[in-house]
Amino acid sequence: MRFLVNPECYHKMCESCVDRIFSQGPAPCPVAGCARTLRKQRFRKQTFEDLQIEREVDVRRRVAATFNRRESEFQTLRDYNNYLEEVETLTFNLLYNIDVAITEAKLASYAKQNAADIANNKALSAQESASTEARMAAQKEQARLRREAARIEEEEERREREEGRREIIEKIAHSTDDPDKIVREGQKVVLKKSTARRNAADRLRAQDAASVDNASAPLFQIAGLRPITQPQLEQVYDPFGGYVVKPSYFELQPSYAHPWLEKAKTDPQILAGGYDVGEYCARTMMEACAGLGVFVEEEVARRERAADADLGTQSAAIAGGEGGGSGSDVL
Amino acid sequence: MAVSPVVTHEATSNVKVTAAKAKSLAVRTNSFPHKTEAPPEKKQGGQELAERLNHETKEKYVKDKKLGEGTYAIVYLGHLKADPLSKVAIKKIKVNTEYRDGLSMDAIREVKYLQELSHPNIIALHAVFSSKNQNLNLVLEFLPLGDLEMLIKDSEGIRYGTAEVKAWMGMLGRAVWFCHENFVLHRDIKPNNLFIAADGEVKLADFGLARSFSDPYRPMTYQVITRWYRPPELLYGARFYSGAVDVWSMGTVFAELILRVPFLAGNTDIHQLELICQAVGTPTEEIWPGVSKLEGYVGYEKASIVPVRGKDFYLARFGTAGPVGVDLLMSMLALDPRKRSTARQMLEHRWWTSDPRPTAKVDLPRKGGGLEKMGDDLKRRGGEVEDGRGNKVARKLNFGATK
Numbered sequence A: 001m002r003f004l005v006n007p008e009c010y011h012k013m014c015e016s017c018v019d020r021i022f023s024q025g026p027a028p029c030p031v032a033g034c035a036r037t038l039r040k041q042r043f044r045k046q047t048f049e050d051l052q053i054e055r056e057v058d059v060r061r062r063v064a065a066t067f068n069r070r071e072s073e074f075q076t077l078r079d080y081n082n083y084l085e086e087v088e089t090l091t092f093n094l095l096y097n098i099d100v101a102i103t104e105a106k107l108a109s110y111a112k113q114n115a116a117d118i119a120n121n122k123a124l125s126a127q128e129s130a131s132t133e134a135r136m137a138a139q140k141e142q143a144r145l146r147r148e149a150a151r152i153e154e155e156e157e158r159r160e161r162e163e164g165r166r167e168i169i170e171k172i173a174h175s176t177d178d179p180d181k182i183v184r185e186g187q188k189v190v191l192k193k194s195t196a197r198r199n200a201a202d203r204l205r206a207q208d209a210a211s212v213d214n215a216s217a218p219l220f221q222i223a224g225l226r227p228i229t230q231p232q233l234e235q236v237y238d239p240f241g242g243y244v245v246k247p248s249y250f251e252l253q254p255s256y257a258h259p260w261l262e263k264a265k266t267d268p269q270i271l272a273g274g275y276d277v278g279e280y281c282a283r284t285m286m287e288a289c290a291g292l293g294v295f296v297e298e299e300v301a302r303r304e305r306a307a308d309a310d311l312g313t314q315s316a317a318i319a320g321g322e323g324g325g326s327g328s329d330v331l
Numbered sequence B: 001m002a003v004s005p006v007v008t009h010e011a012t013s014n015v016k017v018t019a020a021k022a023k024s025l026a027v028r029t030n031s032f033p034h035k036t037e038a039p040p041e042k043k044q045g046g047q048e049l050a051e052r053l054n055h056e057t058k059e060k061y062v063k064d065k066k067l068g069e070g071t072y073a074i075v076y077l078g079h080l081k082a083d084p085l086s087k088v089a090i091k092k093i094k095v096n097t098e099y100r101d102g103l104s105m106d107a108i109r110e111v112k113y114l115q116e117l118s119h120p121n122i123i124a125l126h127a128v129f130s131s132k133n134q135n136l137n138l139v140l141e142f143l144p145l146g147d148l149e150m151l152i153k154d155s156e157g158i159r160y161g162t163a164e165v166k167a168w169m170g171m172l173g174r175a176v177w178f179c180h181e182n183f184v185l186h187r188d189i190k191p192n193n194l195f196i197a198a199d200g201e202v203k204l205a206d207f208g209l210a211r212s213f214s215d216p217y218r219p220m221t222y223q224v225i226t227r228w229y230r231p232p233e234l235l236y237g238a239r240f241y242s243g244a245v246d247v248w249s250m251g252t253v254f255a256e257l258i259l260r261v262p263f264l265a266g267n268t269d270i271h272q273l274e275l276i277c278q279a280v281g282t283p284t285e286e287i288w289p290g291v292s293k294l295e296g297y298v299g300y301e302k303a304s305i306v307p308v309r310g311k312d313f314y315l316a317r318f319g320t321a322g323p324v325g326v327d328l329l330m331s332m333l334a335l336d337p338r339k340r341s342t343a344r345q346m347l348e349h350r351w352w353t354s355d356p357r358p359t360a361k362v363d364l365p366r367k368g369g370g371l372e373k374m375g376d377d378l379k380r381r382g383g384e385v386e387d388g389r390g391n392k393v394a395r396k397l398n399f400g401a402t403k
Helices: A015-022 A051-066 A077-095 A100-113 A113-173 A179-221 A259-266 A267-271 A277-289 A296-306 A311-324 B004-015 B020-031 B047-061 B106-113 B146-152 B161-180 B244-259 B269-279 B311-333 B343-346 B370-379
Strands: B061-069 B073-080 B090-094 B125-131 B136-140 B195-196 B202-204
Touching: A051 A077, A051 A100, A051 B370, A113 A179, A113 B195, A113 B244, A259 A267, A267 A277, B020 B370, B047 B106, B047 B125, B061 B090, B061 B370, B090 B195, B106 B125, B106 B136, B146 B195, B146 B244, B161 B202, B161 B244, B161 B311, B161 B343, B244 B311, B244 B343, B311 B343
Parallel strands: none
Antiparallel strands: B061 B073, B073 B090, B090 B136, B125 B136, B195 B202
16 A cells, blocks of 8 residues: 655545545545645655655755855855854744744745746756766767677787687698797787777777767856856056045144244254154144044933944943043043 | 931032033943943943943954964954954054053054045954953054065065056055055155955055154154065154155165065164165255264265265166166155155155056966965064065064154
């Protein structure tokens, strides 16, 4: 007796029952308490003894057909791993009937949104598996041909050796020459023949190999190639790397007159080392204006918006609160 | 009833909490509901907050393994707790014998300037925290591909040309220019302080000897910069100098990149000056007005004076850089710091826009320096060389000299 299951509810029933109940068209499952409508067409033999596993494999196959993205499509390994985790959560939910409706909706919406990508990847993997199969078949066929050729060759050689020996015996029988000499000559002829044949066989084999290589060339695939990005047009080299340092709150004057600075502008000891009062003036101007336009509250608010809800945000809020308002009590 | 006045007194003093204090207390209690984490004894508000912030920063990072240990620091490989794939180098400064009561000056300088400077060609300081025993930990950018010195020394394995030199010098120049624009003197530029990031970017590191531009009449020490890269004004004991000292160092690094051996490898300060006289020219009052007023200046006899080397002399040695490149090198190695080009002028030179174009950073030659090399480099103290090539070159910063 053969038992069949239907992936709708995985209730086991024998072949004759299936024929009897479902021949007339769809009918409810006869198992008590299960009212699902089943169709005869979808009944099949179970692969695994454990029906749980049977079901899990079916679900996984269905999910994998939709979520068939490859690692090469992701920018980082981390993104790929996150994607895998999400897919696994989805699968788990389907397997253990958690939020099935929501999960199914997610699956459907993803399939709808990424239909083109899914089809693309499906075609790609079909092509890959086809080429692998073809390559393996070709290799098998080649091995068979090689074995055949080797067998034929061996047979030929044996036959020839036999023939050579018979010839020598014939010669000895019908001639008056020295038998030893005849034997030696005869052996030489046999050797020559076999060498010539071997060379010919080698040549043939090399030819064979070359032709097989050519035939399988388009089937050869390298996995793991990144998509080629078009090289960008070369920009003009900027020695400053795009950085501009320009004071926005003051205009630096070529010289500032102050009695305190006069000696530093003329003292040879100070000048000879390369010290420049102008640099000092620029620094003091910068330091005087350094705090202008800095609003800690705004900065913190911006940072908070950008940052995730992690520890960093919390510490920023503390630092901001202290720095912005009540500095007197800190440290 | 003897107790009651005391109680009332305490109560009134409690009320006298300033408005500001009240506000900060409110902020603290709002944001930190986990009171259980606090240390048992009650401390002053500010201290406690600082401890909490420090604790939070410390908890963000995980130390993975030790990369190297020196007398000055231990270097660990670490990662962010939230992201195991991120990598950082954690430099733990040892409490050393010289500064038992506080932090070593190197560490303070490094933190002070690195936290201000944010530039792609300067090593990034992500965070600072103290661990047990008040050890200071610097969380630095992870730079796994070794330093420029490794590439220069490996003349068998690594070949490079003018385009590569231009790319490296460009990145170094940008880093130094950015320091100077922000009024920071690096004072220890040399190939093994130039780290290489995973993408080939050169990053200036080791700010242990850095300081900001000095005020007028405030002398600085001249015992800085590793000797081979030290400019003549520092060798003559100048106490007042500017960013020109870093430009000289860049010039010697430039020459070293072309020659693939240190350009001016002096054994002593005197020897260093001799080498400078031979290679660049003898400093005299004519070409460097005021040089004889410097403390350490030694007069030269008329016969021994080497005239300032001309362009032909440089072209013979640095011909691969081309006439324009030699022109830039000469401007960086001018004896008189006032005539030396500044970092900005150096980047404005026409060499950068002339042929060949600098190599893109992804195509630059690289050598797996690996983790150990970064550990070795970071554990060094500023001004120290450890590989035996120039053990005597090491020079510690002498803080007594500035007083």
